[in-house]
Amino acid sequence: MSPLKFCANVSWLFTELPDVSQRLRAAAAAGFQAVEAAWLYDCELRELQRARQAAGVDVVLINTPPGRLLHSCATSAAASTSLRMCFAGDLEAGDLGLGAVPGRGAEFRQGLDLAVTYAKALDCKSRIHLMAGRLPVGSTRSAVAKEMEAIFVQNLKYAADLLSKEGITGLIEPINTRITDPRYFLDSPHQAAEILEKVGKPNLKLQMDVFHWQIMDGNLTQNILKYFPIIGHIQVAQVPGRNEPDSAGELNYKYLFQTLEEHSYQGYIGCEYKPRGSTKDGLGWIKDYWT
Numbered sequence: 108m109s110p111l112k113f114c115a116n117v118s119w120l121f122t123e124l125p126d127v128s129q130r131l132r133a134a135a136a137a138g139f140q141a142v143e144a145a146w147l148y149d150c151e152l153r154e155l156q157r158a159r160q161a162a163g164v165d166v167v168l169i170n171t172p173p174g175r176l177l178h179s180c181a182t183s184a185a186a187s188t189s190l191r192m193c194f195a196g197d198l199e200a201g202d203l204g205l206g207a208v209p210g211r212g213a214e215f216r217q218g219l220d221l222a223v224t225y226a227k228a229l230d231c232k233s234r235i236h237l238m239a240g241r242l243p244v245g246s247t248r249s250a251v252a253k254e255m256e257a258i259f260v261q262n263l264k265y266a267a268d269l270l271s272k273e274g275i276t277g278l279i280e281p282i283n284t285r286i287t288d289p290r291y292f293l294d295s296p297h298q299a300a301e302i303l304e305k306v307g308k309p310n311l312k313l314q315m316d317v318f319h320w321q322i323m324d325g326n327l328t329q330n331i332l333k334y335f336p337i338i339g340h341i342q343v344a345q346v347p348g349r350n351e352p353d354s355a356g357e358l359n360y361k362y363l364f365q366t367l368e369e370h371s372y373q374g375y376i377g378c379e380y381k382p383r384g385s386t387k388d389g390l391g392w393i394k395d396y397w398t
């Protein structure tokens with residue numbers, strides 16, 4: 108059995124600290140050797156590089172940009188020395204990725220180029236989450252599903268060829284549409300597996316967020332075993348509160364982590380949850396996995 112590797116999602120953890128550099132340092136001080144993040148694009152890249160090196164952590168996953176930006180805090184970040192962590196987009200009303208969105212192909216490709224620039228600069232050699240995006244406002248899933256899938260397959264083939272030149276794995280992540288994001292295009296591991304089959308590129312894998320899989324489908328053990336060969340990254344949070352794995356909820360993470368150990372899962376497990384209190388105080392559960 109190989110030991111599990113955890114990474115801190117600094118878009119969710121250590122949010123007591125406004126600056127990315129502070130969060131990277133805090134993650135390292137808490138014991139993490141690796142971090143992941145949703146979006147860092149409004150943070151000044153050279154500062155980000157310096158902060159990562161100073162903290163001594165690996166960046167193992169970033170997302171492609173969400174799309175329409177609500178505002179860019181690049182000016183404030185560039186102007187100030189601090190790297191205020193900011194979402195690069197109006198995530199409520201706007202976009203949540205562009206991979207499957209009709210008429211946004213050029214923006215998807217631009218966002219992919221930016222993600223590769225940041226991944227290379229941050230020495231994030233391994234993974235970029237290629238976000239699918241939402242159904243157009245006013246459309247119904249049944250009416251647009253076929254068109255959006257064809258667009259997603261085409262964009263993923265393009266992305267896979269570009270990423271393979273950099274040795275980077277692309278990931279697609281089903282996000283639950285029951286609670287978190289009702290208009291998101293990709294919402295089940297079965298749909299994602301079918302799309303990956305159609306794309307047929309070995310450097311594209313499945314990002315398994317246990318929180319979303321439980322809400323959409325349950326049947327976690329069978330789904331983990333069925334899709335294990337194509338799983339390239341995992342994220343965890345308790346259901347329904349999306350708090351720490353050991354918080355009250357539906358999931359027995361001790362059992363799920365044991366299952367992953369028994370199958371020698373070699374990837375990272377992203378801690379993408381809302382701490383109930385301070386991040387540090389909520390990390391008691393992870394000590395069992397840090398030998």
Ligand SMILES: O=C(O)C(=O)CO
Pocket residue numbers: 145170236280282316342379
């Ligand atoms: O919303 C989530 O679970 C994500 O991982 C988005 O990147």
